[in-house]
Amino acid sequence: MIQVDHLSKSYGGFTAVDDVSFTCQPGRVTGFLGPNGAGKTTTMRVMVGLTPATRGQVTIGGHDYRHIPNPGRHVGVLLDASAQHAGRTGREILTLGATTMGLPQSRVDQMLELVGLSKAESKRRLRNYSLGMKQRLGIAHALLGDPSVLILDEPANGLDPAGIRWMRGLLKGYADRGGTVLLSSHLLHEVELIADEMILIGHGRIVAQGDRTSLMAAHRRSALTLATSLDNDKLAAELTATGHAVTPMGAGLHIAATPEEVGRAALAAHVVLTDLRDGGANLEDLFLELTSSTQRDEIGATA
């Protein structure tokens, strides 16, 4: 539904987004992950025509966003929950949006209720809103026109844990009804649980994409296990004999083998294991490794 095609954006000599391509499918939540300054916001701004692309293009449902008539009815956008007049009340902000899109005032009340902003809260001015309340209002604004595509930039920012869980449910339900959701975050755990698909971006480039399993499978490094036993020397000797590199570490061992191999070695050597852990990369390590330039450079240099 959203198609990003060889998109690049440069500011002077600095390339903020570098040849980025990906697609977001209907019925799925796509997580757009990357550390601060990776180029997520810039990519999303190009999507909705606020920033011109240097090269490449983005289409939404086959259209350039700027050519979609009354785009709020098709694409819900939340780029920055604070980018509203601080002196307007939440209700007034939604009313302006609803009027622009040609929606009845009742839609405003529905959306306020959906995002859990009370009547009293909706009559406060935006400058008196907490960040979490602004995010809720922003999500309400994005959903006003009952769009089939949602583009949300860091919507979980500032939400409390209950709010994050609420948003997860909301977006999941939205995607289950056939909607397309693209949401960005710099925090893996915010999107890990809802994203069917993840796009990892670092320094303007896409470094990995896919669902959780395929990401892990594609980037599985050599096996690594951390083990502690009642007789580390005996276990180390058995593992070395079967051809695995072993280095002592603290009270335990650092072994270049899978946990299963270590378990079998302990069984063969009749050693009691007291701790056995998979030391291989988890998604978070993968995320940090892929998106940090210094590590990427080191890996590139030593490979």
Add this chain to the structure above:
Amino acid sequence: MSTTVPELHLDVADTVPIPFWRQVRVEFRKSYDTRAGFWLLATIGILVGLVEGFILIATLVQESPVLWSDFAYTAGGITSLLLPVLAILLVTSEWSQRSAMVSFTLEPRRSRVVGAKLAVSAIYAVLTMVAMLVIGVVGTGICELVQPELTEWDFDAKLAIAFLVSQLLTMALGFAFGSLLLNTPAAIVVFFIYWYIVPTVLFVVGELRDWLGDLLEWFNFQASLQPLVDWELNTGEEWAKLLVSGFIWIVLPLAGGIYRILRAEVK
């Protein structure tokens, strides 16, 4: 695979584009739904009310003669001084508050948003002219009841139209500076210097040498506007001066400001 292809296409054929009048409605609402906008309008209203009340009482107490234009011009003068600030705010507040991001996301055809804001400025110019006429009628009407022999209805439609034209121009110029600078205080200061001080400077400098005075007349928009306001725009030279100076004073800044808004990366 083939069944998923139609789903990937967003059907927009049945969606009606946002009509211009609706955008105008939204922009009009934005002009008074914030404290800044509301109090600017309220201040104009209160000031006009106070000054007109003062004129009315002074006239009646001193039993002095009074004209319809005394009331109307006072109302017009006060509004024409302050209302351009509203035109400035229409543009700059979207930038300082960053709501332009939302406005241009909901209506990516930015020229329509800019056009709607210009239309709102024009609507306010018309409204002030109507208010000026009504206030003139009310003030003069009260005096007519109390002291008919001292009251004169010197109503002149030409003057009302001249007022409307200059009000439209100052609103357009306020709008232009708002869009050029995209910053409220800077736009207000530059606007007042440009509109109220530069013409005087041009005139004073023109007094130094005859040839300089002749040349500067082509740049002095307010001076060129005077024949129009007086309904004495007769000669071709007067027309030419009005067009040349109007181009320099109004068209250039407005075109530059609109160009900036249409191109700006909204942050």
